[in-house]
Amino acid sequence: MFTQHSLAWSSLWQHPELLGMAALVVLLAFYVRAVIGFGSGLISVALLALIFPVKEVVPVVLLLDLVGSVLLGAYDFHEIRWPELRWLVPGSLLGLAAGAFILADTDAQSLTRFLGLFILAYVVYALVLKPEKLPRLSLPWGLPLGIFGGVIGSLYGGGGPPIVAYLQMRHLDKRAFRATFQGIALADNIVRLFLYIGLSLLTLPLAISFVFLVPPVLLGLWAGNRLHFRIPQRAFLLSTLALLTIVGIQYLI
Template sequence: MAGFGWDVFAVGVFAAMFSGISKGGFGSGAAFAGSSILALFVDPGTALGIMLPLLMLIDATSVRAYWRKWSWPDARLMLLGALPGVLFGAALYSVVDDDVIRLLIGTICLVFVAWQVMTRSGAIAKSRTNLPRAAGVVAGIITGFTSFVSHAGGPPAAVYLLSRGLEKTTYQSTTVLVFWIMNIVKFVPYAFLGMFTLRTLTVDLFLAPFAVLGAWLGVKAHRLVSENLFFGLTYLLLVVTGIKLIWDALG
């Protein structure tokens, strides 16, 4: 299929559906697991290039439900920081090899899991006071960078937005808006760096229905599946994936 083996297609189906389920039902924080797992089967740039249009499609199907329910002041600050973060990610990607990107993605996987486990266990207390608005720009820079190199912008965005004391729907709507716009911005340097090819776009055509199906299943799973079960399986996947990517990068 489009020059890829059927193993890549099968993993791509899983990655697209997992990202849709995560974004549709459990927030966007863990959605990057799909591209991380795909990076085990193709080079990181190809994995990121395949996943970005799918993430944009998922964003487009989600943003309508949250239209104008977001906190625009917080979203604006994060987006102001996201632009230099994305540009820094693009500059780094243009000068390093695939193993450095594998190392970055693998490290982000393990740091994400460690942070989530410590936060949920209470080892790290969640902020109970609003961070200053300037922190939104800093969070945006980190979000833009991690989103560019691994589609893993959710955690730094959450650290800032959760500190703002936003109501649940406002919080979700703000994350949807931020990543909808950020992924559109990322599309330009991705294209300039050659991360989209006829092969990746052809694969996206095959995977698009699975991404939309995943988003729909995520809404259903939100009501039926324990959040602890979902994230427990996600953390296991990320630990195994992160270790394998780091091993490949260093080996």
């Protein structure tokens, strides 16, 4: 186990090796984000929390994810499937609010295990049917799956898996998938930003650290975007399932 240090800018300034390690993690995370459209929060939080306190990591990663959502969303703006967001965004906002109440009164660990089982069951289902042959969900399914994603986002800082499942079963092509996911991620990021500010989880020293980590975000997005346009659609679908498998296993353990 690594010795944990503060993620505040003063600590990074005094320990440049920590800044270098954090930058490499962020670069990898946003490379993956640009390739398949999601996963930067999962990778960043999981690895940075080995070095820094998780209560500091989550707010900083939120700001980095906000940058990723804005840049990828702007780059792919014309590829966004707006009808999907008409159901997903309201559901996600409802879920974010509900998750806060659930967190206050429920054993979060048992909910984590349930989520892990749900994700792994979906991955098995998708692999058995083949991802490109999954049944097509109707648009209104975006509301309950958006709520589910919002609850998970409120509890664990990222509600991607249920929304990824929904978008896969809407059979969007890889760029439309990535673009539309940025829309829901942006709404989630903005709501959580205000929550973190209101709860004093996001402080000025952490905000300054975020600024130090923006360059590796930009480099990761640039490099990952180049691969996104080269990866075949089936490889893209299998890559999303592979990352979901990692997420599911992480939640179980």
